[in-house]
Amino acid sequence: MDTEDGAIGSWSPDAGYLADDAPAPGSLRLQLNALQALCRQAFAVRLAAIAVGAPFAMTNATDGLPRYGVLSAAVLGIMGSYAMLRDWDRLAPRLLAHPTLLAADLGFGAILLLTASPASPLAYATVCTPLLAGLLYGWRGSGVFTGLQLVVLLTVYRAWEHRPGSGANTLLIAGFCIAAGIIGVTLRNLMFRFGTASQALSEANSRLAVAEAVESERARLAREMHDSVAKTLHGLALAAEALAASADGADPGTLKRQATVVAGAARRAAAESRDLLSDLRHHTDLTAPPGGLTAELTARIAEFSTRTGIRTTYDPPLGAPPLPCTTTHHVLAIVSEALENTHRHARATRVEVELGFSTAGLDLHVRDDGTGLPPGLALDDLTRTGHFGLQGMAERAASLGGTLNLGRPTPGGTEVSVHLPLPSPSAPHASQEEAAHA
Structure with missing residues (x-):
């Protein structure tokens, strides 16, 4: 099994403790690959936003331990997003099984956003968290992480409310976070439900194909029986009737010939029956004369x-x-x-x-x-x-x-x-x- 197949097989809404209401059709490769691509794009956007907004946080951080903390949060955030973007097949199952990893990433972003401001590019990195939660965990996961992100935004606003435009920016980003969470869940459920419908249609087509094959085989056997066994049995019945009609007063030679005809017809019927059974059991190919x-x-x-x-x-x-x-x-x-x-x-x-x-x-x-x-x-x-x-x-x-x-x-x-x-x-x-x- 290659790495991509392994990732697909591990994609399940029940892998973590935040289970989704809509079950994922784990055997549908197309829908799961589409979700993986969306998640990787979300991490790519988050990586770019952190890389662009980290200097704003470093500028506003005071010297000493706060600056080192901001630097560590920026490095960890960038490394985490880059790791998910590059090694998704290996790390995605762990992220699915342990949503606390996404919560830790949210904490790194909160430190950077608290040090920067709601008007910095870092604010747009927060939108990726509810989107990822919706794609990965469904409604409950999206609700939990969207609520945590709103708490972070409220805390940042309290710290920067003296700056002009902070309230409008915070309200705008909060709206984006709520919308991103809803969009993530909607995309996830749409893909899974479309995949389930496609799988049901495929299974129905398979059943119809099997039923058609069975009906075709029944018709073929009926044709072969009619053209072989049934025809021979009809001849056997006619020969037997002639034998019965001539039984009284017929000479032994005539009776012997008619009995030979009956016996030959019976043998032909038995041989044709064996051929049909052999064809049915072993699917023997037809041979040309x-x-x-x-x-x-x-x-x-x-x-x-x-x-x-x-x-x-x-x-x-x-x-x-x-x-x-x-x-x-x-x-x-x-x-x-x-x-x-x-x-x-x-x-x-x-x-x-x-x-x-x-x-x-x-x-x-x-x-x-x-x-x-x-x-x-x-x-x-x-x-x-x-x-x-x-x-x-x-x-x-x-x-x-x-x-x-x-x-x-x-x-x-x-x-x-x-x-x-x-x-x-x-x-x-x-x-x-x-x-x-x-």
């Missing part, structure tokens, strides 16, 4: 066409750029969900998948010749009615900064269109350099 997006998309479309009997066409684009793993994962999930919706709900006989790349980004279109969406039905209406697959597709596109739209092609059916912006070619290189420097 070995052949990239186009090769994996070709394999999935061929598997879908074979499994469902729906004729599906797809022409892989030439010169497809390399994509981040997250983009590849979401695009494959969107295509898989769109194809599955076509199989389950559209009663389509033909599906066309189109994937293209341009300077504007990635464009994906999945069209079928099925029954199509009802006229006037929007994506928001479908998500509100429990179509979580469509909602998940839209969320995946939005997470990549893209958009998803549903439409009705001219021949009829349904078209899912996705547009995704792609990172610039230099982005991965720049990210690797930043990670290396970090």
